[in-house]
Amino acid sequence: MATAKFRVAICGGGIGGLTLAVALSRYPDIRVDVYEAAAQFKEIGAGVMMWQRTWEILKLLGLGKEFGDIAHASPDSSPGVGFDYRKSDQPEEGFRFYLFQVPYGCIRFHRAQFLDVLVDHLPAGVAHFGRRLTFYNTAQTTSQTSGRRDSEITLYFADGATATCDLLVGCDGIKSVIRKKMLEDLVNKHGGSPTLLEHIEPIWSGTIAYRGLIPVSRLKTGGKEHRTIQTPMMHVVSYGISRGSIVNVVAMASQPHLYGTTYDGPWVRDCDRDELLQCFTGWEPEVEEMLQCIEKPTKWALYELKPLPVYVQGRIALLGDAGAGAGQAIEDAFILAEILGHPSTTLSTLSQTLSAYEAVRLPMANHILKGSRESGTMYEFNGPYGDDFARLGPQIGKQWDWVWMTTPQEEREKALQLAQAKTDLGARL
Ligand SMILES: Cc1cc2nc3c(=O)[nH]c(=O)nc-3n(C[C@H](O)[C@H](O)[C@H](O)COP(=O)(O)OP(=O)(O)OC[C@H]3O[C@@H](n4cnc5c(N)ncnc54)[C@H](O)[C@@H]3O)c2cc1C
Known part of the structure; x- marks a missing residue:
């Protein structure tokens, strides 16, 4: 390896962390380590869907062929169905109230196969398993050669091991310990408002x-x-994956009045098919027929975060669920890798680069967080348009505008320009 310009520690080897590691592996002058709590990289057996903008990133990373081979079908830029929105919660046959179509439609994968492609492209020696991060701290060190003061981050793991890095990226999912420590530090050490702890x-x-x-x-x-x-369906979400050999089903049972209350039980667990069938009794026949075919359902309590006030603090950054879906995690990873790998980014300009990442990605993360919540309520007719289908359909279509009105490539350019401007300003001060 060339002499590393800086060392990046990625905490968490899910879709977000591994995409970042693979994207950074294109830059031989950046040292990358992935610390994963589990004994191996693993994803659950379920589907994940993505849109054209994420597909473009996978192609830019040189992984178009591999991901194309494991998609539901070979991705094709002609208009395809994103979702066929239906009203299904009545015993008689339901009806379509909106058909959402976009170039490529939605591109669907088996999650475990998706992760496997990333794992296959991870350079040797990068992954460290059984490393559950419990704590980190930042110490000022003085470089013997340049005399410059640098911030080195020390990582502490549950098994007693430690490691150091110049930049820590929290890809440790929705329960992120890094997000927690970042927010606590802002309150306890930097005089931030205690309301930050609500995040x-x-x-x-x-x-x-x-x-x-x-x-x-x-x-x-x-x-x-x-x-x-x-056809990918919505009311009960269902779509084909794995070259069309499997159908992935996600059936939501919502009680909006319980939002923010304590859920009594594990976040994820196996459940009986009878429980699932009972929950959807009285839905249209094609839904009941489909649910009957699920042999071993699992039951997930869905959690979300309040829109985040920060994405970066010093040389610590959040990515994916530690901050906001998988597509979002991949975009974060791509943009962060592109600006870190840029020749003008060095150890001494890292803070400016990270602040550019935050300026570009935090609004997007929060937009998606808010949009997902609003969309969820509309899909179940609990939003402001209720079941006024003539107005609801177009409004749902509008919710998807962000998928093609901006591109991750434009955001990369914006982040690069911003990083440059911040660095120039820093040099003048
Ligand atoms: C029901 C459901 C359906 C979904 N469908 C879609 C979809 O169709 N499309 C989409 O884009 N998104 C979808 N999502 C969201 C998507 O699954 C997540 O956004 C995505 O998996 C997040 O990836 P991540 O890498 O940020 O986090 P995670 O996948 O949670 O990975 C975190 C990793 O960090 C590790 N880790 C955790 N804590 C530590 C620690 N302290 N130290 C070291 N390692 C640690 C974990 O073991 C794990 O490997 C869905 C989510 C749910 C619940």
Whole structure:
């Protein structure tokens, strides 16, 4: 390896952390270490859907062929169905109230296969397993050669091991210990408002998601194909993955009045098919038929964060669920890697670079957080348009504008320009 210009520690090897590691591996002058709490990288057996903007990133990372091979079908830029929005919660046949179409439609993957592609592209020696971060601190050190004072970050792990780095990126998911420490430091050491602490604990949304996978053969009975084999459906979310061989189902049971209350039980657990079927009794026949085919459902309490006030503090940055979906995590990772890898970014300009990352990505993370919540309520007819379908459909369409009205490439340019401007300003002061 060339002499490293700085050392990046990535805490958490989920989709966000591994995308960042793979994106950074294109720059031989950056040292990367991934610290993962588990004994191996793993994702659950379920689906994940993405849009054109995330697909462009995967291609820019040189992974188009590999991801194309594991998508639901080869990604194709002609208009495809994003979602077929339906009203399904009545015993008689439901109806479509809005068809959302975009170039590529939604591109769908099996989560474990998605992670495997990233793992396959991780350089040797980067991954450290069984390293659950419990704490970090930042110490000022003076460089023997330049005399410059630098901030080195020391990482402390549950097994007693320690490590050091110049930049720590929190990719440790929605329960992020890094987000917690960052916010506590802002309050306790930097005089920040105690209200910052309200952004530490995830909030239960009042929704339970029942998830399951169905081999497609089970959805072809009596010479009839279930429509979700070809089309991503919404009211009960369902779509094909793995070259069309499996259908992924996410059935949401929401009680909006319970938003913010304490959920009594583990975040994720196995459940009986009977519980799932009982929950959706009285829904249209095609939903009931589909749910009958799920052999081993799991039950997820869905949590969210309050929109975040910070994404960066000093040389610590948040990414993905530690901050805001998987597509979001991949965009964060791409933009952060591009600006860190830029030749003008050095150890001494890291703070300016990170502050440019925050300026560009924090508004986007918060926009997506807020948008996901609003969309969720609209999909279940609990939003301001209720079940006024003539108005609801177009409004749902508008909610998707951000997917194509901006591109991650434009955000990368914005972040690079901002980092440059901040560095120039820093040099003049
Ligand atoms: C029901 C459901 C459906 C979803 N569907 C979609 C979808 O269709 N499209 C989409 O874009 N997003 C979807 N999402 C959101 C998406 O799953 C997440 O946004 C994404 O997985 C976040 O990735 P991440 O890498 O930031 O975090 P995570 O996947 O949570 O990874 C965090 C990693 O950090 C490790 N870790 C945690 N703490 C520590 C520690 N202290 N030290 C070291 N390692 C640690 C964990 O072991 C894990 O490997 C869905 C989420 C849910 C719940």
